[in-house]
Amino acid sequence: MALFLQLAELADVLAATSSRLKKRAAIAEGITAVHAQSPEEAGLFALYLAGQTFPEADPRKLNAGGAVLSRIIASISHAADTAMTEAYRRHGDLGAATHDLFLDAGHNPPPTLTFTDLHDAFAQASIARTTVIRQIVLTDLLTRAIPVEAKYLIKLMLGDMRIGVKQSLVEEAIAVAAEASLSDVRNAVMLQADLACATEMAFAKTLREARMRLFHPLGFMLASPVETPEEAVERFAKIPVESDASTPPPTHVEPDPPSVSEDAYTVTAQEEISPEAIHIHAQIEDKYDGMRVQLHCGDPAQPGRVALYSRNREDVTESYPEIAEAFAHAESGAMILDGELLAWDVQQERALPFAVLSPRIGRKRVSNEVRTATPVVFMAFDVLYASDSLLLDLPLRERRNRLEAIAERLLAVTHSPLALPATADTGLFAHDNGAAQTGVQRLLLSPISLAYSAEDLDRAYNAARERGNEGVMIKAADSIYQPGRRGISWVKLKRQLGTLDVVITGAEYGHGKRSQFLSDYTFAIRAPEGDLLNVGKAYSGVTDAEIVKLTAWLKDHTLEDQGHFRTVEPGIVLEVAFNNVMRSSRHASGFALRFPRILRIRTDKPLEEIDTLERVEEIYQSQPDKPAEA
Structure with missing residues (x-):
């Protein structure tokens, strides 16, 4: 058995190393060492180093948040609340x-934790019926940990290792350690959604045997923002064009992708041509x-099962049962569709703003009242898997x-009722399969057009x-689907609202490297009577040097110190940008950005x-996509 201490000590080294190549070499050496000691634990080493307690395809959750873990830490270290707060504020x-608290308490048992011990404890915690049972399981685990092990156990359980290592780097290290093709490693990880399994396959030389499994989300392809049609055209002009049209499209995973920014692409023959003269071939939505x-359905092995996954790979199906009802009868085979979940005006047949949809996010129980107040549809715009084949390339x-072609086959069955009928004897809601033919059409196909110029x-x-x-979304007609990538073949042209000049009224300490600084700022606008009304909070857009200066000023002008949050004198004016304005009861202004x-600090205002x-x-009313108001 291999000790978890090996990962903890390596993590300390990785956190202090900035070189990607050195990190990859160190991780590969660690995987090789663990594999030599315990081949079955090398996969767990890779999985845990990537910050995952369970593989992506595994639906289990640890269900141990900061509150539960803080109680466990306090019980083992016997630290007072003030000591806990001080230690957290320090880092x-x-x-x-936790590392500091265990050291201060002299908690330093002999290192005995193995990767299998973690695997078994995580499995027990995931099925614990009560928080108390879960806390007992994790307390036993952490009691056996020495300070450096406890440090990374807590980070792992919270899903944030903070050592500058992404899964992609671990995949590269696996390829190095097992002397395997990186493209084969990444393909196996994508298909199996299991980094530990892919590691075992890499050493066993069976990566080519990986097969697609439904009901785990693939990475989403992302779009880069542009502000003008001319900028979009210039971006598309930089996309390399194959000289031979008969050349098959490249695979979706590169053997060893170089770290090249989008700006590294160069325009050759078109460099001197104005945007107006450049012609593109793009699909517009x-x-x-x-x-x-991402919608998964149609698996013959799991008839009727439908799953919706968000961009952060969370299963959100239970919040939108209408979609699951509609696709449960799909008989077009296993498929994965990419699209947008929308609040929908059934009468006007148009999308409603996100502000209408947002109250449904995370909802565990969806009543008929919610269904009828906020109908939802799935607007499909891509297919990633169908007919037993991945279509990414x-x-x-x-x-x-x-x-x-898929939509044409499905449209006859992808209905579900606006409200579910109540059964006469129980009063509970029950889905009537016959109603699927007369309910709301839940599958819509995103209309497209073609564009050739600005x-x-x-x-x-x-x-x-x-x-x-x-x-609009602007997508190169020849683009392949690159999971988890934000490139230049998809761009988004969004509206440009005006900015607001606001004043800071409150500040919070940040996290990680910003934990010593007030870097999250609550800000306000002015009411007609002169009162300041909060309208939002932002933390991005200011430099590290600006944060240092702001922290000093805000500390000197604190009105009320609540520990993590401070109310401050209104003296720092910021210019902020935002996507849109929503009605909100969360802020005194009645609005939320x-x-x-943050665009800049307005020292001149x-x-x-x-x-x-x-x-x-005025900005709110100018939005053509604002929610309808009574």
């Missing part, structure tokens, strides 16, 4: 705080204001053809905005000149 990380999800135009993009953008949508980000509630209301 901004519960794992590092509306950019909807919903939740990006096909060009977008071919995937679209296949998606249209003028085409501009027209498409304006039309999308008139339909109340955020903007969605995805706010006095408090009296910050924006007003009237201005926020």
Whole structure:
């Protein structure tokens, strides 16, 4: 058996190393050493180093958050609340705080924890029926840990190792350690959704035997933002063009991808040509204001099972049972569809803003009242798997053809009722299969158009905005699907709202390297009577040097120190950008900015000149996709 101490000590080394190549070499050496001691534990070593308690394909959850772990740490270290707070404030990380608390308490048992011990404890904790039982299991595990082991046990259980190692780097190290092809390793990880299993297969030389399994999310392909149609055209002009049209599309995983930024692409023959003269071949879709999800269904081995996965790979199916009901009768074989979950106006047949959908996010029980108040649909725009084949390497135009063929077969059965009928004897809701033919159509196919110039993009953008949508997605017609990648073959052109000048009214300490600084800022606008009304919070957009200066100023001008949060004098004016404005009861202004980000500190602007509630209301009303109001 291999000791967990090997991973903990390696993690300390990796956290102090900035070189990617040195990290990869160290991880490969660690995997090789563990494999030599215990081949069956090498996979667990890789899995845990990547910060995963369970493989992606494993639906189990540890269900141990910071509150439970803090109680366990306190019980083992006998630390007072003040000591716990001080240790956390020192590092901004519960794992590092635990290390200090265990050291201070003299808790230093002999290292005996193995990877199998962790595996068994995690399995027990995941099926514990009560928090008390789960806490007992994890207390036993942590009691056996020496300080450095406890540090990384806590980080692992919280899913945040903070050692500068992503799964992609672990995959590279596996390829090095097992002398395997990186593309084969990544393909196996993607198909099996199990890093530990892929590690075992790499050493066993069976990576080519990996097969796709449904009901684990693949990575989502992402789009890069652009602000103008001309910028989109210039981006697309940089996409390398194959000289031979008969050359098959490249595989979706590179053997050893170099670290090249998008800006590294160069335009050769088109460098001197104006954007107006450049012609592109792009597929245009509306950019909807919903939740990006991946839909899995049709597995013959699990009839009727349907799953929806969000971008953070969470199973969100139970919050949207209408979609599961609609696709439960799909008989077109196993498939994975990529699309957007939308709140939908059934009468007007148009998407509603995210603010309408958001109350349903995370809901465990969906009543008829919720179903009828916020109907939902699945707007499909890509197909990733069908007919027992992954389709990622096909060009977008071919995937679209296949998606249209699938939709044509499914549209007859993908209905579900707006509200479920109540059974006469129990009053409970029951799904009537016959109603599937007369209910709401839950599958919609994202309309597309083709664009060849900036003028085409501009027209498409304006039309999308008139339909109340955020903007447009612009996708190269020849693009393959690259899971988890944000490249230049997909871009999004979104609306450009005005910015707001706001004043900081509160500040919180950050996390990680920002744990010693006030780096999360609550800000306000001015009411007609002159009062300051909070409208949002932001932490991105300021430099480290600016954060240091802001922290010093905010500490000197604190009105109320609540520990992690401080109310401060309104003296720092910020210019903030945001995606849109929503009605909200969370802030005194009655509004909330969605995805706010700091553009700059306005040292030139006095408090009296910050924006007003009237201005926020004006921006809100200018949004064509704002929710309808009574």
